Amino acid sequence: MSAPYIPLGGVRVLELTGGLAGQIAGMLLADQGADVIAFRDRAAGDGIHAVVDRNKNIVAFNKDCPASETDLIELLSGVDILLLDGENTVQSCAHGKLLGLAQKHTGLIVSRISAFAESDGFGAAEKVDDGHIAAMTGQFTDVHLLRQLFGLDPVYTPLPLASVYAAVHAVTASVLALNERDRSAVGAKIEINRLGSALSAMTSMYQRIEPQAARYDTPRLPIALRSVALPIVRKLAKSGGDARQEKLLTIARQSYPALMSSYVCADGQLIYLFAVDNIKLTKAVIRLLALEDVLSQEGFVVLDPYGAGDRRDNLAESSNLSRKRQGLLKKLIASALAEKESGYWLAAFRKVGVPCAIQQSTEEWVMDPMNLEAGLMVDVRDVFHGPVRQPGVQCWINGADEELTKPEPSKEIQFEHLKRWRPTARDSETVLSRKGRGLSEWLDGVTVLDLSSMVAGPVAGRTLAEYGAKVIKVEPPNPNHGPRMTCWYGMDVNPGKSSVIIDLKKAEGLRVFEDLVRKADVIVSNHSATASGRLGISPERLQALNPKAVICRIGAFNGPKRGEWDDYTGYDPVLQAASGIMTRYGNPGAPDLHAIASCVDALTGYSAVFATALALRRRMKAGQGSVADVSLAAASSLVQLPFCFSYPGRQWVEPSGQLAKGKGAFSGLYACLDGWIYVGEQVTAIQDLPQEFRVASDGTCFERSRLQKIFRTKSFADIRHAFGEKADQVCQVLSVTAAMQGEGSPIAGRMQTAMVAGLGKLIWVCPDYLRSDAGALKPLVPAVKPGSSTMEMLGNLDIPNLDDALKTGAIAVEIHPDFLPL
Template sequence: MTEGHVGSRPSGAGRSGEIPLPRPLSHIRVLDFGQYFAGPLVGMMLADLGAEVIRIDPPGGPRLHSPATDMLSRGKSSLTLDLKSSDGLATALELVRRADITIENFRPGVMKRLGLGPDELRAANPGIISLSLPGFASTDPGLAPVAAWEAVIAARTGQFSDMGLNRRLMGINPSFTPLPLASAYGATFGAMATLFALGARDRNGGDHIEVPLASALLEGLVYNCEQIEDYPKRYSSAREIELDRREAERLPCDLPFSELERYLDPFYRTYECADGRGFFVGAAGVSGHPQRALRALGLEELARSLPDFDAYLDQKDWPAEWSMRNSPVGERDRERLAGVMKAAFLGRPAREWEEIFGAAKVPGTLQRSTREWLSDPHALASGLVLRVSDPRRGDMRQMGNVAWLADDSAAEKKRPGPTLDDASSRLPAILAEAPRTLRGGAESSGWLEGLRVVDLTNVVAGPTIGSTVARFGADVVSVQPVEPSLDPWGAVTLGVHAHRGKRSALLNLKTHAGREALEKLIVGADAVTMNCTDSQREELGLSIERLRTLNPTVILVQVDAFGGPRRGPKSDHLGYDDLAQAATGVMVRFGGGLATPEEHAHMGTIDVIAGLSACVALGAALERRRRTGQGGVARTSLAAAGNLIQAPFMFDYPGRAPFSEPAGRETRGQGPFYHCYQALDDWMFFAAPEERRVALRAVPDLADLAQETEENLGAALAARFATRDVAYWEKSLAGTSSAVIRIGSLRATRAAALVAESEGEIDLAQATFRVVRHDRHPMGRWIDLVAPNAVRPERGRVFIPGDAPKYGAQTREVLRGIGYAEERVNAMLAKGEAGDSWSENYLPE
């Protein structure tokens, strides 16, 4: 949820007379043992940032035979090794001695059995950073042995259940989606962690990092797991109120899709345009956005007539039913507003509205399919989608960088994956190199201890950067305006997670004194984080040149909506999570077609991963600064993150098979061997994508079905699975490369993993899932939040960040820290140049 714009100069446009900086990771060698998605995604991200990545293939080549494998292999060289042979193992260990990072995503114990476990790797190279991406935690006795296919992880964690308010009101549960969220979140955590660990090798030495994909998935869905005690009803949407009513009156949830629109907020929904195309508006909850939306539609008089007052008043003090500064729209005006806006949108085609809304700085976008996005003029112009001349597939278009540095001129010079350089020809030269000698220390410290961050972000994607680096020891100061632009839901309800681990100060950057205080903070900082357009940054007096003048080594970490390494037609357009979903094809995929787009059900789907992607960019910038002493601009965007969560499908070329992967609300799976089935007692997911009929023959109760035709097999399996309970089928396939898993829910996962902070020290590394009840929270209510346990290093320390303070709680402390006397601080507070609170209560009632 961030506003969007790309850099003020194209990628690689340096200042006159400067010597180009090296690529951020050009000094790093990576051995990528990964298969399928999670491991190769990490390797691709690091290769895109300049690392030398050698893909280690088993005899017979990669396990995933798909054009996606070609895309994920860009920038890598390949080497075939039989790791089960003594020669293959010996060669692998010699490569480890000359590498910096290893990546694998096998089941727990596989690398150990091959002779490449963490101890063996560190014996060969004490400075190695080894990354493991198992499906479930290796320390989880119940889940570690499970064949953790992507959908198995999703099903167990709760990704397929209660998928959003629409699906709940329609009574659709479970609902399959092919989006590989676990691999996408896990890979981004993994890439970030390896880069942060590299920077701490002088203290900690080498490190082994485990990122269980299921743990990463639950962290990615943190805002769907958040619970607040006695949560005020003023924040409930019309859909939530209707769900509560039906539950209280024991009414069925069976609404048809056509009836859902009367429960949608007028400023947060899709409208049909003159050409029949959908246009998504996301203009709720930010001061000024609803008014701008109405003015863009030619409804100026209506904009002036609607209530507009301080959203941070308690509801008892409201002068009207709702305020345009606060979502949701009140019941009295909801249908009237939606009707007028629907009529207005029918006056123009969707592409015209996209141009009008973009120019007016209103968050709105044409609904696109994934295929349309891959050919979109902005996606291609900005580098969010790359054109690759592929010898096997011709003119191939594929997802662009996930993270980049603005002055990395080589960021788009990719080698196409299918004709990877064969590393075997270079193997003698590599093995002739001297082994790495870095040993470093043997401390157990946070990777980012000593890092000072000034956080100027809001909502979710931007603040995720600061809350993430805080868990690794960074000192983060959040600077917010004296007068909030976000409503309490966006700032406080989401902020209890997004701003945890930070100190909070309120400064009025429209005043000289407020800007001066900010600049003093920047002078002493290592990084500044922002989610805003470049023009907004310029208005604050924070041009790239000004930042360099204040602090030549500072790193600006910037997140926007539609930014890429180059400028494009939508570079200045604003946007939030749902806007990126609409623009890149996620909504159309989830809803099942252009006529029925739906927001991906789990809130923050793109926001969280965009914040983590920004941390990858920060890690690369820190690594380059460590070598060169130079700061820079580290970037990502919501649209780039939208590409990432669709990675298996983000390619197109002449003759490509139809984009026919599962989509829509009735989807249960991808064929009979990868599907949700109803057992005797509950729903379960059956995954046998490789063994297929071999898996059926291995189970006595299913063996006869191996003879069924593909056409009849789905129905036959459904009937057979319904005869026994889930536990029976789980046991039947245990220990194989196939699996049955009970379909969980986020609610059940949260409840089973919950521990209270008042009970004492919390172990983050044992179970796959961990949720903490913060029962000493400054809000005065308990709050349940997913624990920061996706990243599990052996040597690096991970901290549970402190509770997000009330906004402005540390303003005095922060100002004193930059040398202001108490008298000066008091004067700034009195003049409104600084502030110490937005509201009487932590969360307005």
């Protein structure tokens, strides 16, 4: 009997990290079977180390390095991946030596996570925390869909988005570098920056299309409200304090579409629905709530939004309903849902495939029995905290050792025990070439079929294209999603891809698709298990057609263990509701959406690429295809990892609510004379403040409001100057628009512009999150019009009888004559 498959079995990782990003990266590698040794200060901490250090061997250290140069040389000779960031105490000793010695090992992969790219001009600013990145990129101003529009103050979000995205980018690049090393015997020096990692998930927020029809405004507001009322509201928001901010926010929340909102059920629980701009889901909601007749009487219609054009009465494109109709629809849905308890509606909506979730806290999400049963949560016994409930693995490959889904607590070892890592051969007998390829060629020759819709799956396809894969986006001829989701967001998530339209519901269309599958290396899909079987594209069928193909499945609530949850549908906002992200960002009575895509969706897409890289490694070594799974649910836990665990006696103290301004008494958001500033987490005591800002002689007497009064009288430049050597702890809070245009902004230099035929002027941000000594990621050309590559791409792949397929509608060359349907 063959040994269980371990995706990173035999891979040795030396982790010298002190920041969250590097520690998560080490955890993700260890979760897949890598042998990870981490240098760490073994303090009990707040429990986060019980999560990020699981499956690792820990070497305790102090500031005096116990290792000689000879020890380090011998250690590095047995290492495959050296994982670094700029925040480890060990830098004062071993870190510097290792960086120099690493240059001598051509087969070593060095993955280093930093705050900025060298081109950003910030130097070695390694004490920059995720709050600084959030302030620079518009997270405190624009993540909430309505605050910036209504002129409300910035709000603090504690989610470590930059670090979590950077961690997944780091492990993905490391695994792909391992695969490349097996081909060429050449290692790589990889640099991942957190600023670019954050931007990689915020690209839709930075996208501009000029001219753009009002149909694609978010939110869609009447001209009078936008041009007359909003300027008045913005003026009112500048005075009146927190009470006025809360009142205006309550008014602003009314702008959310009815089919993208929370409703109170008979038991007082809130249930969140997400069926916006989807004709199939809209019909399901209307039927279930028995609203067909009343909506028809009120003049609502349900029409194909591609053929009907821009209408303010079309339920199939409910984000564009008139303000009056939006209010009426909300009232009708609220009345219906108030009749029964939340559990009834949850089951009823799930039965008809409508994405929904009961709003709950992160603590409730962590302790949800379904998550434990699905393997989305696991219990690990920690030496300091006892049993710690925490997120399970981020991705899982079919046939992998089941023990990988049961993480072990960390083990402490002595430095001398590292000598077990003896120098090893680099699989020289399997080397195909002694010349390494550029970073943008690591997936050269890999053909990807992207069957997914919305954001997570297409982001995975876009990222694979950045590494050099040939990605073919497969669209249906009559999408359930409206033009906003398919066409406008498509410009963001589909650059670098060709686009074909195939009707999988027709026998001839399925035949064409099966011909594509036989020629593909990777297939990305977000269809549920039931939907895949119904369409004839189940993993079993795809593997029968191409046994070596990697099938990457993106689910909603699924985990490593199978169950009824595999067919629960969901989108980013639904998992925000279920996992407590909305409740933390708002409050239990009024949860708030934490961005529509730049949260769970993007992370799920990056996790899918990590899973695909692992599966490609298996194919390279064993000649075997795999089914690689990820889910929105797993990503929703990882993106809030500092809050997403529990142990006996844990105090659930978190920055929360729409008035939140920071984590501690000193760090966080402050208004100043010329805007808003963010003070970093390194400012932890009064002694860290400039003398002129020390408003009390000891921390116990300190009041944040007193410091705020002082800052209001100072300009940003004056405050930063006063901080002297700690000036890098103070930065301006920028909106997305200010970041795009601001002089000296590192983001302004990343903006790109192109004229796209049939569309107009396209403005977008190039994240530039990853570089290596093997070059940069592949620059991607703007997305093409859906279906415009159908005949050329299928012809180049020698798919037979294309003309006949076109005549029968099995394939098509466009969804709509316009790039963005008007």
